[in-house]
Amino acid sequence: MKLELRGITKVFGSFVANDHIDLSVEPGQIHALLGENGAGKSTLMNVLYGLYQPDGGQILIDGQPVTFTGPGDAVAAGIGMVHQHFMLVPVFTVAESVALGYEPTGPAGIIDTRAAAAKVTEISQRFGFDVDPAARIEDLPVGVQQRVEIIKALSRQASVLILDEPTAVLTPQETDELIAIMRDLAASGTSIVFITHKLREVREVADTITVIRRGRVVGSAEPTASASELAGLMVGHEVSLTVDKAPAEPGEEGLTLKGVTLAEEGTLLLDDVDLHVRNGEILAIAGVQGNGQSELAEVILGLRTPSTGSIAFGGQDVTGHDVHRRLRDGLGFVPEDRSEDGMVAEFSVAENMILDRYDDPAFGAGPWLSPRRVRDNAQALRQEFDVRVTDVADPISTLSGGNQQKAILARELSRPLTALVASQPTRGLDVGSIEFVHQRIVAERDTGTAVVIISSELDEVYALADRIAVMYRGRIVGIVEPDTPRDVLGLMMAGIPADQAHHQAQESRSGAASPEPQEER
Structure with a gap:
């Protein structure tokens, strides 16, 4: 099945998330959609999957225009999607999760759990997924849960599979296994749209690469392109990756x-x-x-x-x-969620730069802050940390994510x-x-x-x-x-102690059989 997107546009208020995007995916092709977080990749795929309605452009399958009013239409047309955050019910079995919404029924209208389990087994064996249909979702490692999501899509006859940032929660070994699965799927004729911001993975698995920046397609590349070339396309200027x-x-x-x-x-x-x-x-x-x-x-x-x-x-x-x-x-502290824990969106850039020093005598006397001192402090940090802002009196919410992070870093590093x-x-x-x-x-x-x-x-x-x-x-x-080699670190991330991880990795590299990982307390 050939998939084409022509001039897809999606607007949220005054924000243009997708701006006349063209994309063509050939049968059996792994087509990587590369771009920074916020570039518009996931929005585009949500349009393709029927979760969003486009404000312009059209979707074509085998040359024929189609309209999706919801994910059900996309699934019926042969499009499956594995979301970055899995859509699985923890207390369900694998078979129940795969069948959910498309339950096979017997003559009396009763759900045929055997048929659902047989479908899981058939797909699992065909692609070497090694997934037990009777296993409960909450008991499975993240990498296996992802395989369940892929089985779910394939059980609905998906000819095009969208993988949205699929390696975000995987160990290196699980990532390698996913890449092998993607290659097997492509060899069987399934087309894959691989959404990612990770240069190493996209160069390893993609047949072709489309780069999106700020909602627009800014170029395409072959997987032989260097990481520096791809990074330059992603951000629009030359950068150092070391x-x-x-x-x-x-x-x-x-x-x-x-x-x-x-x-x-x-x-x-x-x-x-x-x-x-x-x-x-x-x-x-x-x-x-x-x-x-x-x-x-x-x-x-x-x-x-x-x-x-x-x-x-x-x-x-x-x-x-x-x-x-x-x-x-x-202690200086940069939180993982800057929007929730690192700043007050309604406060100015200058005020955010003293959030944890508001009672410092350098910025006022007693309960009173000196606006001039607060502003002077922000102006100095703005220059030192290259915070791109029109005026430090502007709300910090008006800054880009990168400049918000620079402002938080400036605040934390502005004291001993x-x-x-x-x-x-x-x-x-x-x-x-x-x-x-x-x-x-x-x-x-x-x-x-x-x-x-x-x-x-x-x-x-x-x-x-x-x-x-x-x-x-x-x-x-x-x-x-x-x-420490990446494969050793990956084994440790799966719970293998360091010494054992080194040993297992060495045996794996030499082709010897490795013992099953054993958790140690």
């Missing part, structure tokens, strides 16, 4: 966690976490999202109180200190720090902003600050880390050097 940093010169311990455990409502969120981060080094915490990284950051900041264990900054125990005092103790915790510091940023943020984090390390980076992007972990700690289900699986 972080230039000298070897770390670590000193005394700047941030220490000993035996930190966090249990809430009977659930163990952090399990006996020990971390020792020295002044002048970057410890990057890697792991698939949802394995305790967010809770760890909040415990360090003081938003959550650990059930057991202690936290120290520069040798001073701060376990009993509240958030305000920990900031005064020298003992430790800096930056969680997902470049999420949603374009490549140029990522380059700047990385440079400032390394510069802060070089002043002697103990830096903790929490990132789900392995490329970012490798670029910044002096040491790498891997989290799995709330515990530290191991701490390794930054030259």
Whole structure:
């Protein structure tokens, strides 16, 4: 089946999300749609899947115009979609999840669960998915849940499969398995639209690449194009994809966690976490999202109180200190969700730059702030951190995501720090902003600050880390050097202890049979 999009336009109020986009996907082709977060990729695919109605343009299948009033129409036309956030019911079995909405029924109108299970088994065996139709969704690893989503689409005779940021929650090994599945599907004649912002993966699997920037198609490329060429197309100018940093010169311990455990409502969120981060080094915490990284950051900041264990900054125990005092103790904090936790959208850029220093005598006397001092501070930081804003009196909500992040970083780095915790510091940023943020984090390390980076992007972990700690289900699986191979790190992200991960990876590379992963407590 050949799919074409011609002049697709989608507008939300005054915002043009898709601007006259043309796209053609050939039968059996893996067509990558590459662009930064917010470029309009997912909006375009939601139009194709019938979730949004286009404000202009048309969709053609095998040369014939079609109109989708909802996902049911798209499914009937042979289009399936695996969303970035899976659409599965945790308490259902695989067979029940696949059949949901399209339940096979017997003569009396009763749902035929055997037929549903048989369909799952048939597709699973055909493509080597190894999925048990009787397994409960909540008991399956994320990578297997994604296979269930693909089986669900294929069970409805999908000839075109849309994968929206499919590797966002996968380990490197699961990503490799997905890439192999994509190739098998394409070889069987299924067309795949692969939405991503990850250059390495798109170059590895795509047959052709279309690049979208700010809602428009800005070019196409072959997978042989260099990462720098693709990055340049994505952001519109030349960028450096490497972080230039000298070897770390670590000193005394700047941030220490000993035996930190966090249990809430009977659930163990952090399990006996020990971390020792020295002044002048970057410890990057890697792991698939949802394995305790967010809770760890909040415990360090003081938003959550650990059930057991202690936290120290520069040798001073701060376990009993509240958030305000920990900031005064020298903690800088960049939250993973800048919109929710890093700024007040209605406040000006200048006001946001002193959110955690509003009571500092440098900005006023007693309860009164000095507007001039607040503005002067913002003007200086604006220049130093290249925050693109017309006026620092403008609401911070008027800035782009990259400039909002720069403003938050400027605020946190504008005072002497003992430790800096930056969680997902470049999420949603374009490549140029990522380059700047990385440079400032390394510069802060070089002043002697103990830096903790929490990132789900392995490329970012490798670029910044002096040491790498891997989290799995709330515990530290191991701490390794930054030259640790990607396959070893991937095994650790699946819960394999460091020594065992090295051994398994070595056996796998040599072609020997590897033992099944065993969780250790």
